[in-house]
Amino acid sequence: MSLLYRLLGVEDPSGLSGGAAGETATVRRIAAELGRMPAPQARYLAAFAYVLARVAQADLRVEAAEARAMHEILRGLGDLTAGEAELVCELACDQSTRVGGSENYVVTREFRKISTPAQRVQLLECLFAVAASDGEISTTESHEVIAIAEELGFTRPQAFGIRSQYREHLAELRSRS
Numbered sequence: 737m738s739l740l741y742r743l744l745g746v747e748d749p750s751g752l753s754g755g756a757a758g759e760t761a762t763v764r765r766i767a768a769e770l771g772r773m774p775a776p777q778a779r780y781l782a783a784f785a786y787v788l789a790r791v792a793q794a795d796l797r798v799e800a801a802e803a804r805a806m807h808e809i810l811r812g813l814g815d816l817t818a819g820e821a822e823l824v825c826e827l828a829c830d831q832s833t834r835v836g837g838s839e840n841y842v843v844t845r846e847f848r849k850i851s852t853p854a855q856r857v858q859l860l861e862c863l864f865a866v867a868a869s870d871g872e873i874s875t876t877e878s879h880e881v882i883a884i885a886e887e888l889g890f891t892r893p894q895a896f897g898i899r900s901q902y903r904e905h906l907a908e909l910r911s912r913s
Contacts, residue, residue, distance in 0.1 A: 760846060762786055762831045762839045772812075776850070781814045783847040784859060787884060790840055792813035792834050793857045799838035803829070805869035809814055809862050844887040856888045858899050868905040877906045 766782035767775070792802040803825060811821040819909065831839070832863035849854065863884060867877040878899065903909060 738759035746830045757823050758899050759840050760839055762843055763846060764832065766824055766827045768818060769827060770816075770820065773814075777814070779892045780847075780850055780855075781810065781816075781824065782828075783843055783850065784813065784862075785810055786831060786839075786843045786849055787827070787859060788862060789832035790844075791867050791877055791880050793829065794867075794877045798829055799870040801870040802866050805866045813862075825827065842885060844884055848888050856890070857898070858886055860888065860890065860895065861901075864899060864902045868902045871905065872907050873902055878906060878908065888892070 762781045763779055763786065766785060767778035770778035770781060773781070785806070788806045792798045792806060794800065801902050806828070807818075808822045808823055809818055811818065814821070814824075816824065820849070820902070850887045851859070860881070863881045864873065867873040867881060873881075881899070882892065885898075899906070
């Protein structure tokens, strides 16, 4: 992988980056911290964590409640220690901040390829849970989750169906009442 691509944290378009087919530099970096796990499980958790961070950072800041929610989700999902979950959260948020625009769609597309439909539903539910963890889902966060849902292959009605479980947290509905 060239120095430029390593510095940017993006996949080498030449395909010579040394990772599994379709795997991004972001996913490889986070997965490397989960070295005790089988590679497919580490890649899955890395992509899951990155997409969670994408939503947490949608409004350009990660609230403490959002970081705690991500931490707990990853601990439960990946049977991680507290330290591992914290490290994965930090790396995912850091990568999302540094390379977000260039990797958001690519990582989400990768997650779609390596996950089952049930796992994609689980991710979507977790995205809304992270967004709601600080008490309110901002309009920006809601739009980001819906965009991710579409990238994962959900229709808007399916995504809105899951979003309806978090209706009381939606800022756009609170302002109307």
